[in-house]
Amino acid sequence: MLNMKPGTPLKHSHPVYQQAEFICSVPKMANGPLDSGYEIAFAGRSNAGKSSAINRITHQTGLARTSKTPGRTQHLVFFKLDENHRLVDLPGYGFAKVPGHMRQRWGQHMAQYIENRLALKGIILLMDIRHAMTDLDQRMLDWCDSLQRPVHILLTKADKLKFGAAKTSLLKVQKIISRYNKVSVQMFSSKSGDGLEEVWQILDKWNEYD
Numbered sequence: 327m328l329n330m331k332p333g334t335p336l337k338h339s340h341p342v343y344q345q346a347e348f349i350c351s352v353p354k355m356a357n358g359p360l361d362s363g364y365e366i367a368f369a370g371r372s373n374a375g376k377s378s379a380i381n382r383i384t385h386q387t388g389l390a391r392t393s394k395t396p397g398r399t400q401h402l403v404f405f406k407l408d409e410n411h412r413l414v415d416l417p418g419y420g421f422a423k424v425p426g427h428m429r430q431r432w433g434q435h436m437a438q439y440i441e442n443r444l445a446l447k448g449i450i451l452l453m454d455i456r457h458a459m460t461d462l463d464q465r466m467l468d469w470c471d472s473l474q475r476p477v478h479i480l481l482t483k484a485d486k487l488k489f490g491a492a493k494t495s496l497l498k499v500q501k502i503i504s505r506y507n508k509v510s511v512q513m514f515s516s517k518s519g520d521g522l523e524e525v526w527q528i529l530d531k532w533n534e535y536d
């Protein structure tokens with residue numbers, strides 16, 4: 327979990343997360359909302375659980391579309407928290423069954439967004455706790471680091487592992503990220519809600535809701 331002193335009371339989230347509303351689903355940033363205010367993007371491999379995490383964080387089961395079939399989210403999907411704050415569900419990477427030219431196109435659009443979006447305050451990077459830090463995840467992290475983008479990793483589907491195995495995965499990732507400046511990590515489960523308060527704390531900080 328996050329590096330918090332024992333006994334630090336966890337804060338509940340700002341009420342805006344529950345008011346989240348769909349704005350638009352667009353193939354590229356240029357078609358999206360104006361680049362102003364605050365945006366937090368959810369990135370990660372296909373099927374890692376990005377859309378499920380957005381639903382859990384906003385307490386809305388059907389807000390972001392989830393699927394057992396990897397590659398479900400092919401657009402940049404924008405959700406409004408309030409006039410000045412948005413969450414963004416990014417297309418997943420690393421799904422081998424998507425034709426090469428499509429993968430390349432999504433990759434380019436995602437890259438353009440992450441490189442150029444002024445409103446982007448941080449990236450929630452999701453990794454399945456059972457297969458954390460694949461080569462593509464590592465490349466994503468290196469790239470965000472080179473852009474000085476803050477990243478908070480959610481090791482998702484923590485409900486699928488026993489505590490000991492989950493902890494081993496967390497320690498492994500903690501060791502890898504110790505060389506980066508703006509990267510943190512926690513366990514998370516969209517199914518059980520474990521880790522929800524910690525992720526709200528990060529979102530509140532990036533959204534400057536204090």
Ligand SMILES: Nc1nc2c(ncn2[C@@H]2O[C@H](COP(=O)(O)OP(=O)(O)OP(=O)(O)O)[C@@H](O)[C@H]2O)c(=O)[nH]1
Nearest residue numbers: 372373374375376377378392393397398399418516
């Ligand atoms: N047990 C468990 N299943 C999860 C969890 N999070 C997501 N899933 C399941 O994993 C599958 C993929 O979840 P999505 O949220 O659609 O994944 P995604 O990262 O948005 O996938 P793409 O849009 O394809 O990139 C679905 O079947 C979810 O129900 C979790 O925390 N626990």
Ligand SMILES: [Mg+2]
Nearest residue numbers: 376377398399
């Ligand atoms: Mg999705």
